[in-house]
Amino acid sequence: MQVNPWAVTSIALVVVVTFYLGHRTSRFARSTHDFLVARRTVRSRRNAAAIAGEYISAASFLGVAGLVLKEGADALWYPIGFTAGFLALMLFVAGPLRRSGAYTLPDFMEARLSSTGLRTVSTWFVVFIGLLYLLPQLQGAGMALAEIMPTPAWAGSVLVTVVIAYNVIGGGMRAITVVQAFQYWFKLFAIAAPTFVLFAVFATGGAGGSGSGGALGDPAPPTFTGQTQVSVETDVTLGVAEPTRVRVGDAEWTTWQPGTDHAVEAPATLTFPAGAPVPTVDPAKSANTDWLLPSPDLDGLLSTYSLLLALFLGTMGLPHVLARFYTNPDGKAARRTTVQVLLLLGLFYLFPVMLGMLSRMFVPELLVTGDTDAAVLALPTGMIPGLGGQILAALLAAGAFAAFLSTASGLVSSVSGVIATDLLSGKVRDYRLSSLVVALVAVALAVLLPIEDLTLSVGMSFALAASTFAPLLVLGVWWRRLTWLGAMVGMCAGGGLVLAAVVANVVSAHTGGWAPWVLQQPAIVTVPTAFLLTIVVSLATADRIPDDVGAVMLRLHAPDPLGFMRDRAVQRFGRAEDRAQGGSAQGGSGQGGSGQGTVRPAGQPGATGATSSATRTSPGRHRK
Structure with missing residues (x-):
């Protein structure tokens, strides 16, 4: 090259x-x-x-x-x-x-x-x-x-x-x-x-490359404007919308017919004459008429809704x-x-x-x-x-x-x-x-x-985030009756279903591509399942609602100037505003000021505005 x-x-x-x-x-x-x-x-x-x-x-x-x-x-x-x-x-x-x-x-x-x-x-x-x-x-x-x-x-x-x-x-x-x-x-x-x-x-019509494969409004598929050689580096299965002349390697010219899958093993060189319609790898759309319009079938519609649900809710669950x-x-x-x-x-x-x-x-x-x-x-x-x-x-x-x-x-x-x-x-x-x-x-x-x-791989990441953390964040911020057991069950169920879909897609890719659309876009099933199980289990375990839920919800929703916010990291890693070289070095060792919990007064730049009535010592490893 x-x-x-x-x-x-x-x-x-x-x-x-x-x-x-x-x-x-x-x-x-x-x-x-x-x-x-x-x-x-x-x-x-x-x-x-x-x-x-x-x-x-x-x-x-x-x-x-x-x-x-x-x-x-x-x-x-x-x-x-x-x-x-x-x-x-x-x-x-x-x-x-x-x-x-x-x-x-x-x-x-x-x-x-x-x-x-x-x-x-x-x-x-x-x-x-x-x-x-x-x-x-x-x-x-x-x-x-x-x-x-x-x-x-x-x-x-x-x-x-x-x-x-x-x-x-x-x-x-x-x-x-x-x-x-x-x-x-x-x-x-x-x-x-x-x-x-x-x-x-x-x-301005100044394109001087291989030339346009046809206007996007043309009903036919794109075409090759001149005799074109295409190098295939990975195995592909191609389909054509119209009879298409092709030569594979040094073999004789042949005609591919629509409605038939044409497998090409890599490495291979395909030669197409001028004016030949462009074959496509499934599921790419061959005809421009199909390309310009959304999928009319029910599976395509449901897949689109599933994608939108994953992207709309998945963003709030992405860790980065x-x-x-x-x-x-x-x-x-x-x-x-x-x-x-x-x-x-x-x-x-x-x-x-x-x-x-x-x-x-x-x-x-x-x-x-x-x-x-x-x-x-x-x-x-x-x-x-x-x-x-x-x-x-x-x-x-x-x-x-x-x-x-x-x-x-x-x-x-x-x-x-x-x-x-x-x-x-x-x-x-x-x-x-x-x-x-x-x-x-x-x-x-x-x-x-x-x-x-690449985009389909990232889409599965969004589905996993939407099925695990989105229900916990939305319900955790806005619903007082959420319990840790309900959150655990919902997260494991939603996340487990998505991970199972990922495994099924990998197996399908190596065994004939049998996976249905719902395994490729599982959010339409996994997200409602996660929300439903989280709510049902939380209602069934109402005795596990944290005792300080009122104080925590107040901290989440009270306006910033009221000063109810507090950095939990201060209790463990020291004061956020400590810029002295010695304090920074000490914080770098993971020991700086972990017991002080000192923060800036509310209203100052970088303020955390902590008040003892609205905060609590975190359980487990933070209770030091």
Whole structure:
């Protein structure tokens, strides 16, 4: 393959800048409070950019365009759901979650329901969700690097893992906040600028690549404008909507008929004559008439509803998203951050959709190989041959790598923080050890497991989050009668069903693809099951409602200026505002001021406004 030197250079620059920013800010990280919640001093504007930066993952930068190329109208629900999830987060969770004073999701569960067992189970679900979400980031990095230079698929995964591990181990949340905020604005520029250029070229008829495969309004499938050779690197099964002439390798020309599956074993070279309709890998839509309209059948409608339910509720259960809200100074700042995130994400998702539409016209050969996630990277050179296309592809490749780095950083940081504080002693060295182990496990799984559609893989992570933590957060914040036993049963039932669906999908992929749609989009079953079981078991165990539920609910919902909020981390890790070098070093050993519980008065910057009447000593390991 031809190496794009501009893309290699741009990726190298992104890696160097990420490394530099992480190294520079990690020098100020000393205490456990720095590593977990960046001292809770991140203001809304920067935090919004950081949240958007880590939320725009491989599924957003590459996967959305690939799904639009393949599925058309049905794929538009992904960017809508990704954005709308923050609306649910803002309405139901953001402010109360920050007022709880928790510093991890399991910590909130224990603070609300007084159960160390529930906290432990929550910890393991955070690990499962984090790893499930981390895999497509690392695999996407490998695919992106292999698209621009002759490297094995694991090279990009290892490169991203090394950079994020260094930043997270060096400075935790404090180090990656600046990195993620910078990467959002860079990703927005990296995808917006090429989109404007490519649409300008398209509007003026100046595309000089392989040519358009036909207008999107044409009823027929896209076609090859000239004789085209397509290299197939993985086994595929293709279907055609019309009789299609094809030559496999050096064999004689033959005609593929519609209604028949045509298996192609890799490696193979397929040659199509000019004007031949483009075959597609199932379940991609061949005809543009089908591509332009949503699925009319009942299974497609239910699958869409299931997807929307997973995306709408799953956002509030993603550990790396919630971890960023712990860094806000107060509940008001958390709500303001969420509104700004909605604006930033809504702006970004305009561009992958437009690139997906252009990809169907100018790089339809991706429908043959099934490599639709590469649409964003292949489109510039497909439309503009030569130096111009290479520069645009380089900018998009750099933006894609920024997406991998920012999301993976947030996932490793949040999962490591939970492991360090809930399974280990909570010292800085525990956080660093956890970060190293999480990074190694994730990169090993990314190399060993096959690469699936990036957005579909991420969608399963949303389904798991929606079926475990969303019911607990919504009911825990707004329903006084929730008990720890009801929460435990609902979380295990919802999460267990999703994990069973993940296993079934893996088995199905290797045994003929028999899995029905409900196993690929299980949220429509798992989320109501989790909510129902949580409510029923809680009502049946009303004697287990915590005695201090009134004080806890007051803390969650009272306005910030009243001063009922208190940081639970203070009891264990020392004062958040202690900036003295000696105090920081002591906090870094996990021993700083754990018995003082001293906080700022309400109304001052970074105030926690604790009052003894509205707080309690956390059970279990926090009762010291």
